[in-house]
Amino acid sequence: MSPPDYSALGFKEIIVTLENQILVILINRAKFRNTFNEGIVTEMLQIFDLADRDDRVRAVILTAEHTAPAFCSGADINAGWDILWKSDSQDEHAHRDSGGWGSMAVYRCRKITISAVNGHAAGVGATASQLPFDFRFAWAGAKITYPFVRRGISPEATATYLLPRLLGHSRANSLLLTGATVTPTSPYIEALYHRILPTREEVFPAAKAFAEELVANSSQVDIAYAKGLLQHPGDSIEENHLLDSRAIRLLAASPDGEEGVKSFKERRLPKFTDTLSNHTTSFYPWWRRLDVKHLRTKL
Amino acid sequence: MSPPDYSALGFKEIIVTLENQILVILINRAKFRNTFNEGIVTEMLQIFDLADRDDRVRAVILTAEHTAPAFCSGADINAGWDILWKSDSQDEHAHRDSGGWGSMAVYRCRKITISAVNGHAAGVGATASQLPFDFRFAWAGAKITYPFVRRGISPEATATYLLPRLLGHSRANSLLLTGATVTPTSPYIEALYHRILPTREEVFPAAKAFAEELVANSSQVDIAYAKGLLQHPGDSIEENHLLDSRAIRLLAASPDGEEGVKSFKERRLPKFTDTLSNHTTSFYPWWRRLDVKHLRTKL
């Protein structure tokens, strides 16, 4: 893949910039309260796929203008629930929730992913725009809500998979089964956030400073393996031991593994240069990905 | 099913009332410290099964008199451990822990379930009477204990399944492996509680007010689907996406889904009227329930 020129991709609903190995995605629909429509979903899927494959990208931050009415007010449902699903046929089995597409695209991205929630967030603004990310930074005053049971539907965007894993079922119930509106310092949700900032304007700079430090001092390949082990652990401690032993063996013998030991002995910060496209083994990824396409059967 | 008259069911160990779509179950054994005997287990299984199937019921609250010596002091073991198991034969493989029966009955109830812990709780008063519920409200002064390893047995009532899922294994160890007595504000257990109230008399009213608001503004069918997705998620993010996509597709096209969009556009509170017995699909439930009956094999 030749590296894309992010400024030339013609995105309409998002603004994308790459600087210091950090790709920043700005939701650019302030006049629509940064709601999700079909266009932004399509652009989000594209940008996270590109970010995953572009070696120059070591971290991705999703954010919004801190002066916008909201970080993301959910799906634009003025035309009904259609935005929530995507179909390749009229068959009702073929429908796929577009929020879930977004969640999976972020979750699969092998780079550091950060959601900088500098405004209110509802529905997909609290699910796909936050839960599949590695880290969440939030404004203390943000109103966060998972309104599904108060809107006639069930939780979308794989929130029922991600939220209990992130926080445990007690807190997930308090959020997903009530549809209540909370702020990040609520005991129901505060463990979701890596950092909570007092003002909207501090959120993105804090996320960016965090990303810059981590990007400068961590290995792109290590991050991908660590994410893989966390997302796809063994089913038992023994199976996990087989997986992480294999991962460590491969990484220890890699350029970054050697630099790790060398810099330690020389009492200096490491300088990791290995990249995911250079790094190919028969081991990674060790999990199988379920195909979610609708499989039409001919009769 | 014709709707039952709860006042005419002849319960002895519990008092049951249905008001404003909320079924209140009061443990009526204050003179026995609200301990569980065989009678109350039988009545609890019956009432949670009825609550699950009666469309008029949208929430269930379990509580006790706030003047009783305890919310529930555990199983009545004056006659030994027999209360803890139920058998349909002398075969030791046939024994089933009755606390586990209680936990499963509550866990399977598709309505909002709330435990209002307005007094001390031990053993089954801390397991089946709390852990399978969606929400727990507690008196800050309640003494809570999981005494099993100090009583010669192992944790019962599926607590080893439920508690780590609710709180994570670190906190579950601190509770189940120590048998220590804690109060709800202890860091080991506080994440278990949706709300902690300063006095015994405030616990039930707080739970009831919470239930009334939620019942008035949520969909019975949505709650059942949300609980199903939380209890029976996919094994991977992809599998969860297939499940929640299907659920959303069905619900969005349902009467409550249409009312959800309509009320949103009309900027008013929704009025959900769909009920579980009206709502039948080949999709829900999507999980298989393991049969726990003892299977006698003839030789």
Add this chain to the structure above:
Amino acid sequence: MSPPDYSALGFKEIIVTLENQILVILINRAKFRNTFNEGIVTEMLQIFDLADRDDRVRAVILTAEHTAPAFCSGADINAGWDILWKSDSQDEHAHRDSGGWGSMAVYRCRKITISAVNGHAAGVGATASQLPFDFRFAWAGAKITYPFVRRGISPEATATYLLPRLLGHSRANSLLLTGATVTPTSPYIEALYHRILPTREEVFPAAKAFAEELVANSSQVDIAYAKGLLQHPGDSIEENHLLDSRAIRLLAASPDGEEGVKSFKERRLPKFTDTLSNHTTSFYPWWRRLDVKHLRTKL
């Protein structure tokens, strides 16, 4: 097995003492910052296996001198990453992370296990030396770090299995994906600790007092079953019900189960005398252990 004389086992890297049914393991490498080398790994595997099988042992505490430079500064990597894996051949598939060996030995030990972290902890000092234990006590000033992604490798010692189960994925990400240094009162990690003490010298005595009380008042067999149910629960609430019903049935009829009821009725503390080597059933353990040995195939 005839009970070992722990003072005569010739350990070099650890000092082991058995007193009041509590086995104390002191990391004895203060002049090397208590780093792990091949010798200490071998000794740790041996001692946890012995502790598991010796009926006289009811609890195990791992600690270090509170005047040492660190509780454990990780693996000794002055000779490179070799310490991290163990092989029985040159085949790269045969490598096994030695930290994972340690984690599994502790995790499988059927007695109460406590890590008394009375100094700084990095790498294996924060993984195998803490995560597989039932309880962790820590000095509030201890610097704790999981530095892997900043050292050129991925997280080892089954940390990617254990840490998310203990704390949930949100906190596990904040620790394992950042490589940041935190202290025990950090919100990222505090739920990991059963108790946090203000000074280094208070950590071990607090852990010992906790162990003494628990050992005196709990059943050795109950603890083993409770740990088994927590580590190997059912895949569903129903399957867990089958497991804990069977466990309770067996334990209720055991000497400790009878003493539990008897002491309750006599309003006195129980005196449990049953031991794991006396207790044999066809039920325990109910799980299968994956063999992690390298299986050489002849062609």
